[in-house]
Amino acid sequence: QQQVKQSPQSLIVQKGGIPIINCAYENTAFDYFPWYQQFPGKGPALLIAIRPDVSEKKEGRFTISFNKSAKQFSLHIMDSQPGDSATYFCAASQYNNNDMRFGAGTRLTVKP
């Protein structure tokens, strides 16, 4: 069963655009929500993470918005660059449980 639903499956934007990737979760016990970035042929790498006690977190050009009541969170990439072209995964886990649940991934293409 997929506990974290991610959309869209793929996304194409022009350089400088602001791609937005959305995730929704079901388990209200989740309390840690990371985003991972994966380049072709590589393993995913942690990009940014948020906990449910804040509604937004920004690191450089990457921002997570979190809506606890709606059980949704999203990744925004400001001033996107061709080098941001990658697959992005949202994930969720709960305290005292190392079983992290991943979304299906979004393949982002940023055109020059």
Add this chain to the structure above:
Amino acid sequence: DGGITQSPKYLFRKEGQNVTLSCEQNLNHDAMYWYRQDPGQGLRLIYYSQIVNDFQKGDIAEGYSVSREKKESFPLTVTSAQKNPTAFYLCASSKGRSNSPLHFGNGTRLTVT
């Protein structure tokens, strides 16, 4: 330079053969994980281990086996019982504390024909 090493990067096997994928970490992490990645399905957990000589099944453990004899090593065996073994396999580690981020290796692409 600390990290996770998976070998080999590409692996080819005939149907009916068992194959073992290597994963070594020098991050001094307690927990290690194996994920399977298929297009459009995200990452699915096969097995994880929080301490040496102990491991737990994930969602798709059938047809796989693991061992954790050393803290640094967590090899995965894909047995002939795995019905659809061709996939990209990712090993990861974490400090093992709640909500610790995962550190991934660069994966092994297994093709079984």
